[in-house]
Amino acid sequence: MRPLPVQFKMKVTDIGNPDYFHKVVDCQWGCPSHTPVPEYIRLIAQERYTEAYMVNWESNVFPGILGRTCDRPCEPVCRRVRTEEKPVAICRLKRVAADHKGDIRPYLPPVPKKKNGKRVALLGAGPASLAVARDLLPLGYEIDMFDRDPAGGGMMRSQIPAFRLPAEVLEEEVDLILDMGVNARFNYEISSMKEMLDMGYDAYFVGTGAPRGRDLDLPGRQESDAHISIGIDWLSSVAFGHIDSISGKVIVMGGGNTAMDCCRTSKRIGAESVTVVVRSAFHVMKASDWEKEEAMDENIPIVNNRPPKEFVHDNGKLKGVVFECVKPVEDENGRLNYVPTGEPDVYMECDHILMAIGQENHCPWIERDVGIEFDKWDCPVLDEVTFQTTHPKVFFGGDSAFGPENIIWASAHAHQAAISIHLMCQGKDVRRDRPPEGINLISQRMGVHEWSYDAEHDPAKRFIVPHANLSKALQNIKVEVELGFDRALGLKEAQRCLNCDIQTVFTDNLCIECDACVDICPMDCITFTDNGEETDLRSRLTAPAENLAQDLYVSGELGTGRVMVKDEDVCLHCGLCAERCPTAAWDMQKSVIHVPQLGTYPE
Amino acid sequence: MTFVAKPEVHHPQLPLNEIGLNRRDYEGLVSTLCAGCGHDSVSAALIQACAELAIPPHRFAKLSGIGCSSKTPNYFLGNSHGFNAVHGRMPSVATGANLANRSLYCIGVSGDGDSASIGIGQFAHIVRRRINMLYIVDNNGTYGLTKGQFSATNDKGSTSKRGVPNLYEPIDLVSMALDIGAGFVARSFSGDKGQLVPLIKAGLMHRGFAFIDVISPCVAFNNHNGSTKSYEFTRSHAASVVAADFVSPHEEITADYGPGEREVVEMPDGSRLHLRKLEEDYDPHDRAGALTYLQQAALDGEVVTGLLYVDSDGTDCHEILDTVDTPLSVLGEAELCPGQAALDGINAGFR
Known part of the structure; x- marks a missing residue:
């Protein structure tokens, strides 16, 4: 058989590229x-x-x-x-x-007593700023943290109710970082970026979150203002003890996690009844499924497809809300459009409304002439890799960077921003000098039939x-x-974890093409076949590889001219291919992905 | 030997056959053979073939003797009947099983030791009697269980792992089966499921004795450079003369053939075998010609594979003996023991 021209073949998979096996560890990649x-x-x-x-x-x-x-x-x-x-x-x-x-x-990293002479200001004491502090302190930076609240934690403290996050859990992890040597300046209302810049820090990190809750300008809004609260502000008041009760019938507007926290908090501090009303359909609500489920488990009704039209009041005393009835219709692009159902509008009585329809990153205190550019949406212009603004000393992270996200994004941003701050302070290039990603592969074979991990699949x-x-x-x-x-x-x-970081590593020159791995694989992941271009190859494997998001692992050419193709999609990482391989062409190797972070790379 | 059990979970898109089972339902226990043993691939091919035929697992009877090959019935068709007989005596047990219950699909798995040495007498006679079964020999040319002595099918001049040559002529079970009346004779390779699976399906559907000699390398003792039963040697010397595609009765013909390129052989159950000649001079219906061809190829050092002989009008033992259509196992005592009067009548016939 004549060899296939190169353009009709898949390339040999480069397992030295850290991304290849990183993607196999779906949870870590995600x-x-x-x-x-x-x-x-x-x-x-x-x-x-x-x-x-x-x-x-x-x-x-x-x-x-x-x-x-x-x-x-x-x-x-x-x-x-x-x-x-x-x-x-x-x-x-x-x-x-x-x-x-x-x-x-x-196990904690030591923080040097002798500082490196660089001072960094962290604006906001939320997760992003705290994580930056944690990354920079062990390198000898002097850290000043400013926040308007009387304690650290930011939205983790002010917006997540205690029934989801007990104060002692929050405080333990916040204090752990503060106690590493942060100079905390709480109850400090930052009113001017210019003023901050004049303080002469070597770098600034803005982690002030997305503190502005959206409002709805509908008829009756102004008049009934006394009975309408912005969700995040209200949650914050509850968290800091300024509000300890709510009475009467409460309507929570919005479908995100803040709405879920508002309704569940209301139910706990005295509301006679609580109803969540959402303008969109149930399945597209922003709240996590489990947050919705828990609200419903507490017998809180969630009413969907009801955009509000008017706040009804009697001389400023809120009486209720009029909602329109709509239904979602999917257009050809799969997007949902809401069209009126034709049913009469619905009037719902209430005494109090909590508005949880979204929030924005908002920095009115940053003067627009200090060298920090903002885009047309009034968001800071940021480099997505370095988190640097157009002002070389100012970095953003967390919700204040790209809008509201979860805490886990704040720590991700913080690691990158901390690297940038460190590079900048050391006079290096924040882009070019970033440490690279890396991967180590370590065999997990302990003996003939012994692996260092629990390879057996648990069907629980x-x-x-x-x-x-x-x-x-x-x-x-x-x-x-x-x-x-x-x-x-x-x-x-x-035990249910499949150990996806224990990779199936194939060495082509050891393979004798005995098919043992093909026969034993419980998920039909492995095929020995002629090479081809990807779409063709995907269609003629032992089991067709239809999940295009998951890569094919293609070996070099084998003795018969064929290649080994493994579809990573549903591999159980059970190790049976390696177990049944007579020549150890298959081995189970742990992939350790080096995600650049300060402290993980020795200077 | 594998200590991690094969998980029960399977590929989410694993197809179901006509009776609602998937391929995994045709598996047996996890193999205890050496890693890389060809026999495991033969078991996998059997699993695939039986699943594709959509025969309920309990309609099979698996029979074997002694040896690595004969352990394998434990590793496929976990929900079928099975009997692990004395060394070389599987044919007697298979004969009994088939006579007692002709409705079962009989699969015999034997090895080169079990069939060509200790059991060669039994092998010869089960071929002659044309028991309706599929008889597979996992042929690795070595006694793996006793650590690698030459077996009777090992080619003269082929060497042991330490380089010592074999001094004796080999027994070719394919030639022997052809010679004494098998109606379906094939040779295949454990590393070529594309060829082996359709042969297994055709062999199971053939009426009469179907024999497949499967070169199935022994990774531990006979997979070295001097071996003629290694993966590498078989791959580089195998020459398929006739390809057989099995098409079940309700299956559409999807393969694309040019005119005159194929011959259709009707099987007793309505399925069809599409034979494609890969070697111009070879005729799979010419018993004597096949024998000559095989002998010449052996001299040339070629391993001839494919469907080597098929007798489309094959008969089986039940037909020869003119037994009743109903399996004997379901006949009542009255039919099986018709009483003294009937016996007297028979005896009178001999006087």
Whole structure:
């Protein structure tokens, strides 16, 4: 047979490229901070909670907080969704590590007494600023942190109610960083960037979040102002003890997590009834599925497809809201448009409205003539890699950078911004001199049939996290609803992890093409066939590879002229291919992805 | 030997056959053979073939003797009947099973030791009797279980792992089966499922004795440079003379043939075999010609594979003996033991 021309062949997969195997670890790839999830789950399975916690702490900075509040971008992409049904409860396992950890002090990075002479101002004391502080302190930077609130934590403190995030969990992780030597300037209302710049810091990091809640300018809005609150401001007042009750009938407008927190908080501090009204359809609501479920479990009705038209009042006393009835219609691009159903408008009585329809990053205190450019949406112009503004000394991160996101994004931004600040302060180029990504592959073979990881597949279904008694939880805003996995359940759930970071590594010149791996693979991932271009190759594998988001692993040419093609899509990482390989052409190797972060690369 | 059990979970798009089972439902226990053993590929081919035929697993009877090959029935068709017989005595047990219940699909798996050495007498006679079964020999030319002595099918001049040559002429089971009346004779290679799976399906559907000699390399003792039963040697010396595509009764013909390129052989159950000649001079219906061709090819050092002989009007033992259509196993005592009067009648016939 004549060899195929090059353009009709897939290239040999470059497993030295850190991204190739990183993508196979779907959870780690999907996590903005690229936390090595399977690694910490294995540590939990070994009951090494402290180490599991530290793997998290290094990468995402707030394991205890995130283990309760993360938006979990890792879970929908978990391979288990594709091989079976439900993802591994990654987020709740993170909490297991936090809840059961021992003394972490011996593992913390030392902070030098002698400073390096560079001073950095962090504006805002939320997750982004705290994470920047944590990255820079061990390198000898002097850190001043400014925030208008009386305590650190930012939105983690002011907007996440205590029944989801107990104060002691929050304080432990915030204080851990503050105690590393942050000069905290709380109750400090930042009113002018010019003033800050005049203070002569070597670098500035703006992590002031997205503090402006959106409002709705509808008829009756001004008149009934006394009975309408902006959700995030109201939650903040509850968190700081300025508000401790709400009465009468409450309507929460909005479909995000803030709306869910508002309705559940209302129910706990005295509302007679609470209803969530959302202008859009249920399935497109921004709130995480589990937040919606928990609100509904607390018997809070969620009414969808009802955009508000008018606030009805009687001389300034709010009476209710008129809503239009619409239905979602999908257009040819798959986008939802809402068209009137023709039903008469709906009037809902209420005494109080909490408006949770979104929030914006908003920096009125930054003068527009200090060298920081803003775009047409009034957002700062940022380099997406370095987080540097057009002012070389000013960096952004967290919600203030690109708008509201989850805490995990704040720590991801912070790591990059901290690298930039460090490079800038050392007189290096913030773009060109960034440390590269890297990958190490380490064989997990311990003996003839022994692997250093638990290769066996556990078919167990996802375990359910126990909850506090509902009536007790609804009486006290401080009672945490989710109780978390105990050790035993945590161990069981940890077994569900497929260890996707233990990679199937193929060495083509060792292969004798005996087909043993093809025969044993439970998921039909492996094929020996003639090379071809990708679409063609995908169609003629042992099982057709239809998930284009998942790569094909293509080997070099083998003795027969064929190549080995592995579809990474549903590989269980069970190691049977390596186990059945007579020549060790297959090996199970742990991929350690080096995601650049200060402190992980020795200077 | 594998200690990690094969997980039950399977590919989400694994297709179901006509009776609602997927390929994994035709598997057996996890193999305890050496990693890379050709026999595991033969088992995998059997699993695939049986699943594609959509025959319920409990309609199969698996029979074997002793040896690495004979362990394999444990590794496929976990929900079927099975009997692991004494060394070389599988043919007797298979004969009994088939006579007792002609409705079962009989699969015999044997090895070169089990069939060409200790069991060669039994092998010869089951071929002659044309028992309706598929008889597979996993042929690796070595006694793997006893650590690599030459077997009776090992080619003269082929060397052991340490380089010592074999001094004796080999027994070619394919020639022997052809010579004494098998109606379906094929040779294949464990590393070529594209060829082996349709042959297994055709062999199972053939009425009469179907024999497939499968070169199935022993990774531990006979996969070195001097071996003529290694993966590499077989791949570089195998020459397929007739390709057989199996088409089940309700299946559309999807393969694209030019005029005169194929011959259709009707099978008893309505399925068809499409034969494509890959070698101009070879006629798969000419028993004597096949024998000559095989002998010449062997002298040339070629391993002839494919469907080597098929007798479209094959008969089987039940037809020869003119037994009743109903399997004996479901006949009642009254039919099986008709009583003294009937016996007296038979005896009288001999006087």
